[in-house]
Amino acid sequence: MVKITDVARHAGVSPSTVSYALSGKRPISEETRQRIAASIRELGYRPHAGARALASSRSNVLALVVPLRAGIHVPVVMQFAVSVVTAARRHDHDVLLLTQEEGEDGLRRVADTALVDALIVMDVQLHDPRLPLLRALDRPSVLIGFPATPEGLTCIDLDFKAAGELCVERLAGLGHRVVALVGSPPEVYVRGTAFAQRVVEGFTAAADRNGLASSVHPCEASPGAARRVAEQLLREQPALTGVVVHNEPILEPLIDAFEQLGLRVPGDLSVTAICPDELAEGVRVPVTSIAIPSAEVGARAVELLMKKLGGTDVPEATLLAPRLTERASTACRAAP
C-alpha cells in the first residue's frame, strides 16, 4: 500500500504538505501542488479511509435508512436511494445502506461508532419512534417525510397535502362535483405513514372547500382489490366523476376495472394520480399526475446534510410544491 509518506518522499516534501495540498486547508504553492499531484498519479496513491476518519473525525459516509415495509412502492424507494447516492458522490461522500429492520439500534450504532457522519431517514411515520433518538444524536440527520412534530428536526418532502389539494382543485376546476380518493393499502394508514395521511388531509380539505361530495378508500395493492374498490365506488357514489389515485401498483388495474364496468376514462370519469411520471405515462390512458420528485428530494436532502455538516443553519422544513402534469385521463365533466 502506498501511503502519504511515500508520496511526500517522492515529491520531496513533508507528509503534512501533501495533506494540505490535498485538502486545500492551507495555501500551497502552485509548483509544489503540481509536483505532489504528479507523484500521487505516478504512485497511485489513495488515502486510507480509516486513517482519514480517525484523524479528521469525518468518515465521509452518510447513512441511508430505506424502508422495506409492506405497502410501500419499491421503485420509488430505489429512485430515492439512487439519487441520494449520486448526490452524495458529488460531495465526495459514500452511502451506507441500513434497513428499517435495524431500527433505532442500527442508527445508534453507525452514529456512535463514527461509521457515518450524518443520516438520511426515509419512510417517516407521523409518530416515529426514532424521532427522540434522531434529536439526541450528535450527528446531523435529514428526514425524507414529515412526522407530526418535526420541531428540532430537518425534514424534506413533496408537499403531499398540497398534492392532495391540487388534484381535487383540478377536478373541481373541470366541473366535477363528486370525487373519491383511492389511497394506499390500509396498513400504511394504520402505521401512520406521514405522506399518505397528508394526501388524505389535503384531499378532504380541498373537497370540503369546494363543496364537493367526497370519500376516501384505502386499497390493497392488488388488481383484485382495485376491482372491488371500483365496484364499491360505483355502488356507493353513482354520481362519481372524479378519482384521485395514490397507490402506484393499482393505478392501471383500477382504470381497467372502471372501463370494464362501463366507465370511459376520461369520458365518464376523470382520473388524477400522485405517482412517478414513468408510471403515469406508461398506462394505456396516460394519467394526469403529480410526480414524486425523488431525484430532487434525494439531492436536496444531501445538500441539507452537507450544510449542516459544514455548520450552516438550514430550514427545519422543506416542502416541495407539487406540480401537476396534464395528460389524457382528465376532462371536463360531461353535461349532466
Next chain:
Amino acid sequence: MVKITDVARHAGVSPSTVSYALSGKRPISEETRQRIAASIRELGYRPHAGARALASSRSNVLALVVPLRAGIHVPVVMQFAVSVVTAARRHDHDVLLLTQEEGEDGLRRVADTALVDALIVMDVQLHDPRLPLLRALDRPSVLIGFPATPEGLTCIDLDFKAAGELCVERLAGLGHRVVALVGSPPEVYVRGTAFAQRVVEGFTAAADRNGLASSVHPCEASPGAARRVAEQLLREQPALTGVVVHNEPILEPLIDAFEQLGLRVPGDLSVTAICPDELAEGVRVPVTSIAIPSAEVGARAVELLMKKLGGTDVPEATLLAPRLTERASTACRAAP
C-alpha cells in the same frame, strides 16, 4: 466520546485486555470478561470504526453495486440488496451502496481506500468490463450472475439456463408441442446481460431436445408491448399452447392480452414464468413459476465473501437449482 482506555480504567484492566475480551482473540478469564462487559454497558462504549479499521485493516464494510439500468426489474434488485444487508449484519458487517454509474472507478476507489473489505457485484454482463479489475483487486469479490468467462472469479446465481429448460420440460411434459419465450426488453439482450441470455439458451436447448416448435420474443416492459407480442404470437404460431415469460412487469398484461384475444389460461394456453413468487401469486390466474431466490442468493453471496475474507477457499461457481412451483396457469394440452 468514551474510548477503550476509559473502559479499561473503569474495569481496572489494560486497554489491550479490553480489546481481547471484545475480539476473543486471546483467552480472558470469565471474571474479567464480565467486569469489562459491565463497564462497557455502564459507560456506553462503542469502538470507533475508523480507529478499528486503521489498526486492524478491516473496515467490516462490504460494497454492493446495484444496477440501475433500463429493463431491469427494480423490486428484485431491492430484494437482493435487502438480503445482502441482512446477511451482512449477521456477520457484523455493514453495506456500502454503489451505483452502476460509478463503474470501475467506484470499485477501485472503495477498494483502494480500504473503505470496504470486499465487494458484491450485481447485474453482471456476459462480457463485463469490470471483470479484469475484479480479478486484479486485492479484495475479494462475489458476482451475482455469471459472465462468459467466470474463471478466477466467484459467482453465484440462480441457474437460469436450467430454469429456462425446466419451464420447457414442464410444458413438454404436459403435452405442449409449440412454445414461445417472451423475454426481457431487447436492450437487456443487446447489453449481453448474462441471466437473460442463459434463459434463452436453456429454453431453446430444451425445446430442441423435446422436438418442440419454439420462438423467442424480447419484449418491452409495457402493457402495449405485451399486447403486440400476444397478437404477433397468435399470428405467427397459431398452434401455440405454451408460453414462458421472463419479464416481470408484463406477466399480467400479457395474460390479459391473451385472454382478450380469446385464449383462456390455462384452457387454451399454459403459461410459466421466471419471476418472484409474490408476482406469480398476485396475478389473476396464479402463474406456475420458478422463483428468483433473491434472499438465498444474497445470503449465500455474503457467506462466500466471509469465507474468502477468512482465508477459506470457496467454489468459483455456485448455481442454485431452479424450483418450479405449480400454480393455476398450466394444464395438459387439450386434445387436438
Next chain:
DNA sequence: GCGTGACGTCGAAGCGCTTCGACGGGGGAA
C-alpha cells in the same frame, strides 16, 4: 532600515484501536 504580516512549509503530536512480545504464576510431567 526595520517591523509586520502573509505565505509556504515542516515536525511532531495525536486520533482510538489492535497486536506483538513479554512476563508472572500455577499446574503437570519428569
Next chain:
DNA sequence: TTCCCCCGTCGAAGCGCTTCGACGTCACGC
C-alpha cells in the same frame, strides 16, 4: 523438586492520516 508450558494480562509500538504551532522568507509600509 525442577523444568516447562500454558493461561491471563500488560505495555508499547504502530496503523496512516490530519492538524497545530512554529519557522524562515519575502514584500510591503513607514
